[in-house]
Amino acid sequence: MTSLDDLPLRANLRGQIPYGAPQLHVPVALNVNENTHPIPPAVAADIAQALAAAILTVNRYPDREFTQLRDDLAGYLGHGLTRDNIWAANGSNEVLQQVLQAFGGPGRSLLGFAPTYSMYSILASGTDTRWIAGGRDADYELSPETAARWVRETSPDIVFLCSPNNPTGTPLSLATIEAVYDATDGIVVVDEAYAEFAPAGTESALSLLPGRERLLVSRTMSKAFAFAGVRLGYLAADPAVTDALRLVRLPYHLSALTQAAAVAALAHTGEMLAMVDDIRVQRDRLVAELSALGFNPLRSGSNFVLFGGVTDPHATFEALLAEGILIRDVGIPGHLRVSAGTEAETSAFLAAIARLRPAAE
Numbered sequence: 001m002t003s004l005d006d007l008p009l010r011a012n013l014r015g016q017i018p019y020g021a022p023q024l025h026v027p028v029a030l031n032v033n034e035n036t037h038p039i040p041p042a043v044a045a046d047i048a049q050a051l052a053a054a055i056l057t058v059n060r061y062p063d064r065e066f067t068q069l070r071d072d073l074a075g076y077l078g079h080g081l082t083r084d085n086i087w088a089a090n091g092s093n094e095v096l097q098q099v100l101q102a103f104g105g106p107g108r109s110l111l112g113f114a115p116t117y118s119m120y121s122i123l124a125s126g127t128d129t130r131w132i133a134g135g136r137d138a139d140y141e142l143s144p145e146t147a148a149r150w151v152r153e154t155s156p157d158i159v160f161l162c163s164p165n166n167p168t169g170t171p172l173s174l175a176t177i178e179a180v181y182d183a184t185d186g187i188v189v190v191d192e193a194y195a196e197f198a199p200a201g202t203e204s205a206l207s208l209l210p211g212r213e214r215l216l217v218s219r220t221m222s223k224a225f226a227f228a229g230v231r232l233g234y235l236a237a238d239p240a241v242t243d244a245l246r247l248v249r250l251p252y253h254l255s256a257l258t259q260a261a262a263v264a265a266l267a268h269t270g271e272m273l274a275m276v277d278d279i280r281v282q283r284d285r286l287v288a289e290l291s292a293l294g295f296n297p298l299r300s301g302s303n304f305v306l307f308g309g310v311t312d313p314h315a316t317f318e319a320l321l322a323e324g325i326l327i328r329d330v331g332i333p334g335h336l337r338v339s340a341g342t343e344a345e346t347s348a349f350l351a352a353i354a355r356l357r358p359a360a361e
Contacts, residue, residue, distance in 0.1 A: 010128070012125055012128060013125055013126075016122070016125055018122070019118060019119055019122050021328065022326065024321070024326055026321070026324045026325065026326045027324040027325075027348075028324060028325040028326065028341065028345045028348045028349060029326045030325065030326065030327050030338050030339040030340075030341050030345060030349060031326045031327050031328040031337075031338075031339065032328070032339070033166070033194075033223065033302070033303055033304045033339045034222075034223075034226075034228050034339065035222075035223055035224065035225070035226035035228070035275065035279065035303065036339070036341040036342055036345055037226060037275040037278070037279070037342060038226070039226050039265075039272070040268075040271050040272075040274075042271070043265070043268040043271050043272060046264050046267070046268065047261050047264040047265060049264075050260040050261065050263065050264035051257055051260055051261060051264075053260070054256045054257050054259070054260035055257070057256055058255075058256055058257070061251075061252045062252055062254060062255055062256035062259060063256075063259065064251065064252050066088060066254050066259050067083065068259070068263055069088060069254070069259050069262055069263055069266075070083035070086040070087075070088065071083050072262075072263055072266040072267075073086045073088065073234050073266065074086050074236075075266075076266055076269060077206060077219070077236055078206075079204075079206045079207060079209065079236075080210075081206070081209075081236055084239040084242065085209075085236050085237060085238070085239060085242070086234060086235070086236055086242070087234060087235050087237070087241070087242045087245050088232060088233065088234035088235075088254060088262075089233055089234070089249070089253060089254065090231045090232070090233070090253065090254065090258070091220065091222065091231040091232065091233045092191065092193055092218050092219065092220040092222070092233030092234070092235075093119055093123070093233065094231075094233060094253075095218055095233045095234065095235050096119070096120070096123055096160070096189065096191070096218060097123050097126065097127065098245045098248050098249055099158070099187065099189060099216065099235075099245070100123055100124065100126075100127040100129050100158065101127055101248040102244045102245055102247060102248050103157065103158055103186075103187045103244070104124070104127050104128075104129030104157060104158055105127055105128055105129055106128045106129075108129055108130070108157040108158070109129065109130040109131075109132055109154070109155075109156045109157050109158070110124045110129045110130070110131055110132065110156060110157070110158045110159075110160060111132045111134055111150060111151065111154055111156035111158070111159045111160070112131070112132070112133060112134065112159075112160045112162070113133075113134045113135065113136050113142055113147065113150070113161070113162075113165075114133040114134065114135070114136070115136075115140065115167060115168060115330070115331075115332055116160070116162050116165055116166065116167075117160075117162050117165075117166045117167070117191065120160050120162075121133070129157075129158070132150075132154050132156055134147070134150035134154070135150070139170070139298055139299075140165065140168040140170050140298060140306075141170055142161075142165070142170070142172060142176055143176065144173070144175045144176045144178070144179035144180075145179070147161075147176050147179055147180050147183075148179040148180060148182070148183040151180055151183040151184050152183055155184075156184065156186055157186045157187065158186055158187045158188075158189065159180055159184060159186065159187070159188045159189065160189050160191060161176070161177060161180060161188065161189065161190045161191065162191045162193075163177070163190050163191065163192055163195070163205060164194050164197075164198065164300065164301035164302045166193070166194070166302065166304075167304075167306055167328070167330040167332070167337050168298055168306050169298055169299070169300030169301060169302045169304055169305060169306050170298055170299060170300070170301070171198065171202070171299070171301035172190075174203055174205065174207070174208060177190055177205050177208060177215075178208065181208075181212055181214070181215055184214075185214075186214065187214050187216065188212075188214055188215050188216070189216045189217075189218055189235075190205040190215070190216070190217045190218065191218045192204060192205060192217055192218060192219050193218070193219065193220045193222070193223060193233075194223055194224075194301065194302035194303060195219065195224075196223070196224035196273060196276050197223070197224065197276060197279060197280060197283065197301060197302050197303045198301040199280075199301065202301065204217070205217045206236055209236060209237070209238075212238075213238040213240060213241070214238075215237065215238075216235050216236070216237040216241055217235060217236045217237070218233065218234070218235045219233065219234055219235065219236070220232070220233040220234070221233070221234075221262060221265065223303060224272070224273055224276050224303075225265055225272050225273070226272065226275065227261075227262070227265060230258060230261050230262065230265075231258065232254075232258060232261075232262045278342075278343070279303050279340050280340075282340040282341065282342070282343060282346040283300055283302070283303060283304070283305060283340035285340075285346060285350075286305045286307075286338060286340055286346060286349075286350070287299070287300065287305055289350050290305065290307045290350075290353070293353065293354055293357050294309060294357065295307040295308065295309040295310070295353075296308035296309040303339060303340050304337055304338060304339045304340060305337070305338055305340070306330070306332070306335055306336075306337045307335065307336060307337075307338070308334050308335045309334065310334055310335060310336050311334070313329050313333075313334065313335060313336050314329060316336060316353075316356060317329045317336060319356050320349070320352055320353065320356065323352045325348060325349050325352050327339075327349070
């Protein structure tokens with residue numbers, strides 16, 4: 001049987017492991033930071049109606065420029081943005097891949113701050129961009145001084161800043177973003193996949209866009225909008241950036257069905273985001289109750305919590321799985337990560353981890 005070793009695979013892909021989290025059918029799945037709240041029935045009905053209309057057009061190619069969607073995304077983000085500032089693709093991963101296709105590649109480098117989203121290094125390999133893993137401060141925070149020092153010492157062509165950071169949940173200050181931007185002549189991407197879960201009043205990196213043509217802010221509808229299965233990510237940037245991404249996108253890359261579903265969902269932004277408040281409550285509950293159990297949860301601005309104080313993460317992961325609860329072992333010694341689910345899901349996890357606490361000590 002042929003193996004990868006028998007194929008003329010690119011040298012920088014040899015030995016690489018594809019991205020993937022366990023896909024198991026369990027009663028309580030809190031491992032991949034999904035929004036576990038279902039879409040409200042009335043909203044789902046409107047989305048279904050939009051899809052029914054779109055299906056009648058699929059004998060033709062979709063709007064290559066996804067004009068209506070860009071208008072609606074710009075309206076949702078505010079900050080004076082227009083369609084010319086907006087780009088979208090099949091999930092924020094494709095958006096980031098297109099950024100690397102346009103601005104990375106052989107002889108160029110990408111700086112991220114580990115531990116961070118594992119897809120960054122995988123996307124770097126896929127585009128033959130050299131990955132540089134910068135360090136963080138205590139408790140996985142990232143100060144302006146530390147971030148700028150890494151930029152000055154490594155001179156990357158692109159910097160990815162995850163805000164808040166995955167898998168640690170730690171927020172990122174605007175001062176750190178500004179320090180990174182000022183320290184480089186390259187592209188700076190702020191990945192705000194979890195921005196909607198930040199505490200009320202938290203300023204987005206979108207506020208930094210004016211006058212910064214090399215700053216890109218990436219978002220997704222997968223999390224706050226409960227649209228993980230639709231695959232719709234987007235970014236806001238200077239119009240010259242969106243022009244650059246047109247050079248590398250595939251023709252008609254956003255299907256008519258994806259566009260229709262996203263436009264319909266954005267028309268119900270209020271209802272779709274109403275569940276965010278409950279998720280914040282469950283996240284804060286996780287932090288409080290895990291602390292009371294003797295664990296060490298990190299501060300989180302996302303819809304998940306990374307908690308330390310776990311003597312044997314793998315054994316604890318398996319013990320929870322045996323009870324039908326799936327969380328994430330992200331490979332950080334002494335830590336596990338759990339998504340904030342519904343009240344019932346969160347309660348099930350907390351009850352199980354409390355029962356297991358003697359074994360985890």
